[in-house]
Amino acid sequence: MKSNRRKFLQHTLTTAAGLAALPATTLSRPSEMNTKGTIAKAAGAIRFSVIGLNHGHIYSQVEAVMRGGGELVSFYAKEQDLGEAFAKKYPQAKAARSEKEILEDKSIQLVVSASIPSDRALLGIAVMQHGKDFMVDKPGITTLQQLADVRKVQQETKRIYSIMYSERLENRATIKAGELVKAGAIGQVVQTIGLGPHRINLKSRPEWFFDKNRYGGILCDIGSHQFDQFLFFTGSTQASVVASQVGNVHYPQYPDFEDFGDVTLRGNKGSGYIRVDWFTPDGLNTWGDGRLTILGTDGFIELRKNVDIGGRAGGNHLFLVDQKETRYIDCSAEPLPYGEQLVQDILHRTETAMSQAHCFLATELALKAQQQAQRLTLQK
Numbered sequence: 001m002k003s004n005r006r007k008f009l010q011h012t013l014t015t016a017a018g019l020a021a022l023p024a025t026t027l028s029r030p031s032e033m034n035t036k037g038t039i040a041k042a043a044g045a046i047r048f049s050v051i052g053l054n055h056g057h058i059y060s061q062v063e064a065v066m067r068g069g070g071e072l073v074s075f076y077a078k079e080q081d082l083g084e085a086f087a088k089k090y091p092q093a094k095a096a097r098s099e100k101e102i103l104e105d106k107s108i109q110l111v112v113s114a115s116i117p118s119d120r121a122l123l124g125i126a127v128m129q130h131g132k133d134f135m136v137d138k139p140g141i142t143t144l145q146q147l148a149d150v151r152k153v154q155q156e157t158k159r160i161y162s163i164m165y166s167e168r169l170e171n172r173a174t175i176k177a178g179e180l181v182k183a184g185a186i187g188q189v190v191q192t193i194g195l196g197p198h199r200i201n202l203k204s205r206p207e208w209f210f211d212k213n214r215y216g217g218i219l220c221d222i223g224s225h226q227f228d229q230f231l232f233f234t235g236s237t238q239a240s241v242v243a244s245q246v247g248n249v250h251y252p253q254y255p256d257f258e259d260f261g262d263v264t265l266r267g268n269k270g271s272g273y274i275r276v277d278w279f280t281p282d283g284l285n286t287w288g289d290g291r292l293t294i295l296g297t298d299g300f301i302e303l304r305k306n307v308d309i310g311g312r313a314g315g316n317h318l319f320l321v322d323q324k325e326t327r328y329i330d331c332s333a334e335p336l337p338y339g340e341q342l343v344q345d346i347l348h349r350t351e352t353a354m355s356q357a358h359c360f361l362a363t364e365l366a367l368k369a370q371q372q373a374q375r376l377t378l379q380k
Contacts, residue, residue: 045069046346049102050093051123052115053082054206057137059089061112061164064339065135070110076102099123103130109346110135117221118214121146124161125153133160133346138224141363142216144371151360158349162342163359167196167225167290168232172334173303173316177294181233185320186296189234191271193295194226197288199280200251200259210254218246218258218276219370226274227265227369228362233294236267239361244369247376250279260376263369286315298323 048070050062062072074094077083087095096102102111103126111127113120114137121141127134140163141147154161168174181189208214215221231239246261248254259279265272280288290305299322306315316331341353 044071046109046343047071047073047107048110048112049073049096049105049108050075050086050112051077051099051102051127052113052119053077053079053086054116054208055114055137057164057166058086058112058114060166060170061114061135061137062090064164064170064336065110065112065343066339067336068339068341068343070339070343073108074102074105099126103127103132106131108132110342113137116208116214117216118142118208121150124150128153128157128159128161131157131159133162135160135162135164135342138163138165139216139220139363139366140224140359141367142214142220144364144367147360147363147367154356160342160345161356161359162354163224163228163363164338165225165228165362167305168229169338169354170336171290171303171305171316172336173305173318173329173331174229174292175336176316176318176329176331176334177292177301177303178232180301180318180320181294181296186294186300186322187298189270189294189296191273191295192230192233193273193291193293194229194275195289195291196222196226196274196276197280197290198222198276198278199282199284199287200278210257212256212258216367217370217373218261218278219244219263219274219373220366223261223263223274223276223369224362224366226263226272226276227365228358229292230265230267230270230272230274231358231362231365233292234267234270234272236269237357237361239265239267239272239365241365241369241372242266244373245376246370246373247378249376249378261373263373265365284309 048065050058066072072090072093074096075086076096076099083095102108110133112135113123115123117139120136124134124136141150150161242264244263246258248258250259251257260277262275286306289307289309292303294301302319304317308317314332318329318331320327338353345351345353
């Protein structure tokens with residue numbers, strides 16, 4: 001096993017000179033192979049529909065399922081403008097007259113949603129009770145009571161309730177980091193530090209965006225990505241919130257809004273620190289300088305997901321430092337396996353995309369951190 005791991009790392013990390021960008025690994029591409037090593041089924045492997053278009057993430061969610069072999073059949077949106085935009089993008093999808101029309105369509109195996117966050121759990125429960133699987137944008141659940149209800153119905157129905165934590169599942173550098181950590185590139189993971197800054201784009205935000213009862217709070221919302229990554233990279237199956245704080249330091253005109261939050265975590269296989277905010281300045285050429293540092297006993301990995309302010313173009317930058325040298329890996333050609341893995345899980349009732357326990361634990365940590373957070377106030 002050590003020999004195989006060494007060969008994998010040598011192949012993955014070999015550089016032509018110094019910090020040169022690397023070619024992609026020769027691992028089987030999930031876009032070509034499914035988790036059993038056979039050719040993935042063509043489009044139409046499953047039929048899926050969409051309910052709720054309130055966040056733009058719905059488009060990447062749909063694309064992920066379609067890449068995995070899903071056939072988009074229909075959609076429903078209460079808002080006419082959102083529905084018209086979606087229909088223009090996906091003319092093959094039928095506009096349903098109601099949620100009920102989709103829920104009662106026995107040919108549909110999966111429902112995908114990016115509805116208003118506080119509405120997502122109730123919709124997911126209805127989807128599972130109608131014998132379908134559910135894939136939802138983060139945050140997939142906004143209260144601990146919702147989480148308890150969702151867990152109960154999921155256990156009863158054995159359906160999939162998958163939350164698409166896109167900062168891991170739809171980021172190529174993070175996918176690559178997962179391969180490297182699994183292969184032992186930095187030894188045992190000790191800690192993750194996840195930074196999730198966002199641009200607020202005030203003029204484009206809907207009313208619900210500023211209502212904590214509807215979006216769940218900053219740690220529940222954009223912080224959810226970081227809890228997912230903490231669990232994934234440390235391998236923790238048990239974890240607790242050591243401390244958390246939230247604040248609204250810059251937008252007093254929105255009293256129910258939170259623009260800053262941070263958390264310290266302790267897991268059974270590592271520790272974590274999280275910081276999220278809505279302070280990305282307009283001078284940056286992307287919505288946020290998302291970063292993740294993974295500290296191991298034999299090295300560390302740093303990801304600059306969306307931008308390298310040091311000068312390299314584009315996103316998906318990975319830096320790896322071990323006992324021998326420092327390497328840079330351009331991850332822009334890495335595959336995104338989540339969509340295909342989810343489709344295969346729906347077909348075979350497996351848990352390759354994400355275990356249900358992981359999905360719910362990441363949500364539970366976010367909700368508990370939000371619930372117990374101290375209030376941060378800054379003196380002017």
